[in-house]
Amino acid sequence: MDHAQFRLIIPSQTRYLNLVTGLAKRASLVAGLDEATAAKVSIAVDEAVTNVILHAYRGEGEHSVELELRFTEKALEVHIWHTGQGIHSDQLVLPDPKEYIKHPRKGGLGLLLMSRFMDEVQFRADAATGRNECCLIKKIS
Amino acid sequence: MADLSIAVRHIGDVVVILPAGFINAHTVREFEGALESQVQQGRYKILLNCKDLNYISSAGLGAIMGLIETVRDNDGDILLCELQENVFAIFDTLGFTQLYRVFSEEAQALAAVAPERKA
Numbered sequence: 001m002d003h004a005q006f007r008l009i010i011p012s013q014t015r016y017l018n019l020v021t022g023l024a025k026r027a028s029l030v031a032g033l034d035e036a037t038a039a040k041v042s043i044a045v046d047e048a049v050t051n052v053i054l055h056a057y058r059g060e061g062e063h064s065v066e067l068e069l070r071f072t073e074k075a076l077e078v079h080i081w082h083t084g085q086g087i088h089s090d091q092l093v094l095p096d097p098k099e100y101i102k103h104p105r106k107g108g109l110g111l112l113l114m115s116r117f118m119d120e121v122q123f124r125a126d127a128a129t130g131r132n133e134c135c136l137i138k139k140i141s
Numbered sequence: 142m143a144d145l146s147i148a149v150r151h152i153g154d155v156v157v158i159l160p161a162g163f164i165n166a167h168t169v170r171e172f173e174g175a176l177e178s179q180v181q182q183g184r185y186k187i188l189l190n191c192k193d194l195n196y197i198s199s200a201g202l203g204a205i206m207g208l209i210e211t212v213r214d215n216d217g218d219i220l221l222c223e224l225q226e227n228v229f230a231i232f233d234t235l236g237f238t239q240l241y242r243v244f245s246e247e248a249q250a251l252a253a254v255a256p257e258r259k260a
Contacts, residue, residue: 014167018144021165021196039196039227046198050166109199109235116234 004071012053012063012082020067021046024078027069031076032140040117041076041138047110048080048134056084056132075119078136086125086132144168147175155186155254157247161193164201173204180208185217188250192223197231209240218242222250 008023010016024045028038049065057063063084070077114121120137145168148159156179164172179187189205191197205219212219222244224232232238244250 014165017165017167018163021163036226036230040230043196043198043227043231046165046196050198050200054166109202112235113199113231 003073005068007066007068009064009066010049011061012057012065012084013061014050014053017046017049020049023067023069027071027078028076028138031071031138033076033138037138041078041136044114044117044121044136045078045080047114048078048136051110052080052082052084052134056082056086058084073140075137075139080134080136081131083131087123088125145171147171149175149179151184152251153255154184155188155251156184157188157190159190159193163195164197164204166198166200169198169200169204172201173207176204176208180211183215185212185215186254187212187217187219188247188254189219189221190223190247190250191221191225191228194225194228197228202231202235202237205241218254220244220250220254222247 008020010020021042025038025042028041029035033041045067049067052065053059063082066081068079068081070079111121114136118136119139120135122133122135122137124133124135125131126133143162145160145162145164148161150157150159158175158179160172160175162168176187209219220242221232223246224243229238229243232241232243242250242253244253
């Protein structure tokens, strides 16, 4: 069976976050995930796209963020591409929630939410195209 | 419909803030401004009634985290009530339910801060 997939390209502006997270939630339901899980997927996608807009593109709104949703038999995959500053999975250090609570501060929680709410979070760079990718995978049980 | 609207009520010395809609990186400044405005006016007992809050991302959590020390240093607190399931999941997943008092009903939350009110 062919895997269904479709793409959405948005400007790198936070005003479109609600559009993207709404789409991610609906896609999760179509993939067969329940409401609670769909809400978690939408949060993870929000965090990933926000990271791209605010950090990879440093808040510059004239760039593009490309999302691809892939529906497979076993999972929903959300691929997010950009041409801003990339990060790699082996560079990530997730905050320890217990330490965070002892020493509260702004920021640092997005990656933690992504990793807790998704089954896999991967960061990759494509040297050939100069694009960076964040891939979020939620398995369908 | 706007992504976020915020209503504010005063009950005694407690300020009840009711965000409705979505708190994300786009709307967080509005939410943060509503919180900061109360703190700047010397109101440190803040109850966030989240019954109409559909969604909060880490940007919104950061806004709350950014004020909690100031509020508690002034004998106040930030309490939460009536969280929807997915909003509660976010707080709970990050261990924030240990940091903030969370209530199922607004009346319970108000009763919890009542003993702290000055006679």
